[in-house]
Amino acid sequence: MMIWVNGELHDADDARVSVLDHGLTVGDGVFETVKTVQGRPFALTRHLERLTRSARGLGLPDPDHDEIRRAARTVTDATPLPLGRLRITYTGGISPLGSDRGDNAPGLVVALGEVSRRPDSTAVITVPWTRNERSAVAGLKTTSYAENVVALARAHGQGASEALFANTVGQLCEGTGSNVFVVLDGEIHTPPLASGCLAGITRALAVEWTGARETELSPEVLEHAEEIFLTSTTRDVQAVHRVDARELPGAPGPVTAKAMRVFDERAGDDLDP
Numbered sequence: 020m021m022i023w024v025n026g027e028l029h030d031a032d033d034a035r036v037s038v039l040d041h042g043l044t045v046g047d048g049v050f051e052t053v054k055t056v057q058g059r060p061f062a063l064t065r066h067l068e069r070l071t072r073s074a075r076g077l078g079l080p081d082p083d084h085d086e087i088r089r090a091a092r093t094v095t096d097a098t099p100l101p102l103g104r105l106r107i108t109y110t111g112g113i114s115p116l117g118s119d120r121g122d123n124a125p126g127l128v129v130a131l132g133e134v135s136r137r138p139d140s141t142a143v144i145t146v147p148w149t150r151n152e153r154s155a156v157a158g159l160k161t162t163s164y165a166e167n168v169v170a171l172a173r174a175h176g177q178g179a180s181e182a183l184f185a186n187t188v189g190q191l192c193e194g195t196g197s198n199v200f201v202v203l204d205g206e207i208h209t210p211p212l213a214s215g216c217l218a219g220i221t222r223a224l225a226v227e228w229t230g231a232r233e234t235e236l237s238p239e240v241l242e243h244a245e246e247i248f249l250t251s252t253t254r255d256v257q258a259v260h261r262v263d264a265r266e267l268p269g270a271p272g273p274v275t276a277k278a279m280r281v282f283d284e285r286a287g288d289d290l291d292p
């Protein structure tokens with residue numbers, strides 16, 4: 020596997036960043052995960068736009084989209100994969116040991132990993148920890164993901180693949196790496212961005228392509244929704260067949276199955292929607 024590090028392609032074994040990189044010392048960085056299909060990135064323009072929004076939110080200089088596109092092409096050409104996960108990491112660069120950022124150039128790493136297609140349905144849990152919709156970094160895709168690591172480990176410990184958070188005012192928010200949708204009276208709903216969730220690329224496409232509505236939802240909705248599904252770059256649209264102790268037999272239900280179909284068709288028609 021070849022990895023792009025600050026302008027050069029390296030073998031994975033010798034790809035290195037400084038131990039003083041602010042991304043490493045304090046999690047001062049932003050990232051994107053982009054799906055690649057037969058070596059071609061999906062929705063790269065939207066991902067690059069979000070990377071810029073996240074970088075601006077942290078006060079990092081705008082990332083160079085042309086350089087990232089070149090890096091993406093270089094790593095995908097170096098390792099042909101049927102289905103991949105392109106990881107773009109952009110950090111504060113070499114900095115002092117505290118929270119102050121240095122004056123050095125930002126760091127850029129572009130790496131590719133292989134993934135297998137996710138199952139059509141999965142189990143999720145809810146966790147007692149909150150997303151802070153008023154955080155300085157709410158809605159930014161930063162590399163400070165330790166809360167997600169903890170919550171996801173709990174999910175795995177309970178035989179689930181995702182953990183869902185509410186926010187500080189008790190509204191349903193999102194998963195550790197996915198957005199959540201529910202079906203109520205046959206209509207699809209997802210929490211609004213004001214809930215503090217990430218503006219998922221897959222979420223936005225699912226809203227556009229299915230007509231899902233953005234609605235403030237209480238976590239209790241998970242106890243009675245007719246159907247539940249997740250969206251993310253690596254899941255596309257994925258049905259939920261269990262949430263905590265509640266089974267949803269027959270998942271994907273009809274509304275989710277249609278959303279999955281529509282997503283596959285539209286995504287297949289246009290690699291950069």
Ligand SMILES: Cc1ncc(COP(=O)(O)O)c(C=O)c1O
Pocket residue numbers: 052160193194195196197198216217218219220221222250251252253
């Ligand atoms: C916290 C969080 N929410 C939602 C998502 C889903 O976003 P996307 O559809 O852009 O992958 C992600 C992405 O991995 C995420 O990290």
